[in-house]
Amino acid sequence: MNKAEELVDARITPAGRLDVLSKYEVNKLLDKSQGGLYNVFRNCCLAVLNCGNHMDDGKELLERYESFEIRVVQQQRGIKLAVNKAPASAFVDGKIIRGINEHLFAVLRDVVYISDEITDNPHYDINTSDGVTNAVFHILRNANILRPMTNPRLVVCWGGHSISRQEYDYSKEVGYQLGLRGLDICTGCGPGAMKGPMKGATIGHAKQRIAMGQYLGITEPGIIAAESPNPIVNDLVIMPDIEKRLEAFVRTGHAIVVFPGGVGTAEEILFILGLLLHPDNNDLPYPVILTGPKDSADYFKGIDAFIGATLGSSAQQRYQIIIDDPVLVAREAVAGIEKVKQFRKDLSDAYYFNWVLKIEHEFQRPFTPTHDNMRNLELHKNQEVHLLAAHLRRAFSGIVSGNVKDEGIRSIEEHGLFEIRGEKSITDALDGLLASFVAQQRMKLPTKEYKPCYRIIK
Template structure:
């Protein structure tokens, strides 16, 4: 049950009144949540300890702002400067004392149930990562095995790994800034997959992350599937730009973008990629870099790029970029299907059958892809500061999967400079990221980014894009 201590209060900053109104409330967890220890309470309440309170506050605010789409973490924090959230420990459990929360998270003074669930998922994952994963000798995050084990434990703690269930979880990637036609297409693809009993996992935000879940929900309802999964996987730096959409019924927050990406490929059984911008390019490069590793060449992992007819040129540009930078072998790891949602669903269903048979034959788990080889270059957190962006190895004198790792970092840095609070502030303070490399690599990168800007794929519709990078 949730309680509102006070009615609407606060001031309105512009004509969009509802966005800026706030509510104070004390909120109880919807489901069971372990009682916090005194150490966990101290970590959360003391803002000076590893910035844990600040991290929890920013993620909680993003969840409470769900539906009020923006793609600027700095703007969200500045809009609700007076927002605070405090954990109350009582004899019967815990509650959250919230001040200055976005009014859109409430109906008649009570918090929307789905938002309440997401809010306590934030508490669960932020605390677990801090108390059990980080600085824990059990998890050597400098090794491939230790990082993968950490990702496994975070997913398991969130109850996102389901044993005894046939493979059917499809990861959907794509942009938050897409046209209405592209959004409707993502819904139709999700609908066709839902009719065939497939579940959906996305980055949990708007646009191409929301559409497939919405469509699958209708498909599941028609087939009377009551336990459809709409799994959202995010990380603290991106959650303000991609707040969980209302369709997400399972939310997991990984500590950083690298662990988030590993969670996608370890838990998913296939991937559908819709049109997007720099973030989608980062995801594609991450995925292809892993699939190009010699140890992964025989592991079935269906990948489909798809969109409506008007998006054909977008995928032609992506396909050309991949061929120019990573080569023909990378192009063979996916198929492109334009304007045919039923075919996407049928091909993905067929691909999942191969995944199931392969894992049965090799005795691998259905719920977690242990066999996939992921090099530390794809696991090690990349800090997108000016020095690191200048120092990237962007040349062809390296294996394709190694080049993919470095190209992935280029787009990760651009995402940070576009939407993440710390990235935006770094650009404001030090100017554009400067990206250096050989012309045969940098020219395709420059052309791809220019096409994203021209197609308005770098910011939400109606918002001006100011580049955070300079190609040198």
């Protein structure tokens, strides 16, 4: 940490309402033992307080603010949060920024609810597909982000945190065009292509006098330190793991727009394609648009070629690529959402949660990127294509962990590089795509030299 960097001690009151916790819940939040809640709660809160600081290394963040502490203080009228040695950038004239305040208590809400009502609740059988979906629904409902009695209008925007200024400005322009058409934005809540569409949509909404625009950010404890919530997010949800985070995206969203990114973006693309390639979802409309400025055309050519080489033409038919045309992107999103609306209306499915979408447990089961698990991925074509997509998604998920997540970085430091093995046609395509990401500086922030956390065994 820079010696000149100021740290702040403060007591923080919930913005707008007073939360109430039981003594049991407070004790769980302060439990620093192995498996206790304190580390998850502390690290998520630190990421929220780090809003606006350019850092994409979870390990570096935790080490820089190693002395940071947070605790719950119970009082007669509710609770407060006491923070010690917090980043000063979260405060203005000694007072915490209101948006960051709201995000802190969103962390508190979700960490407590997931621990009490999901993890320790025998009514949620997360070993079944329906059980996982039920858990995802209840976490989102408890966060009060599901909006019944409204028409479909939520566009999920995926893309990298490490993108060029031109790509960022393009994502803002697309968000602006979406906002002009009354559409809301959902992203992974971080910087780059997660912030740009939200920033653009705020202007579009303002011009249309839309006062209740939704800027939904969905994250999880493993990635939040590397992708601190951006200040535009007005609804923040912390899901338990990356798989439930991905399911939350596709259950709540009505269209997906993908901007340039890196391995995390490829993971998201493979997730939605794997779902749409399942036979039960053949007739389900779900618009997926890949888009960027002219200079990003080669990026999408690489993605498209990789998908063709691994998953085939049927996967390529489930998305469209639009280069350098924000207006067309917005119009296609509107047209696609209209088809989604009619489809759900015909089936009496909810607009605010996509119950009809079939998600196999293979896509929901948490993947821990250990060296053994990465080495044993089933990367071959002697299986159903949607299952191959699931295994490819895990390969990219492991690389994300090794690149930016605290536990992944430490695992690489201790045990060496992840080894990825598989059928030659697949590993060749994977190696080529990853090499292009490195050459385009899409693995980490461009200010740092990228050191691969993996090697392809051919």
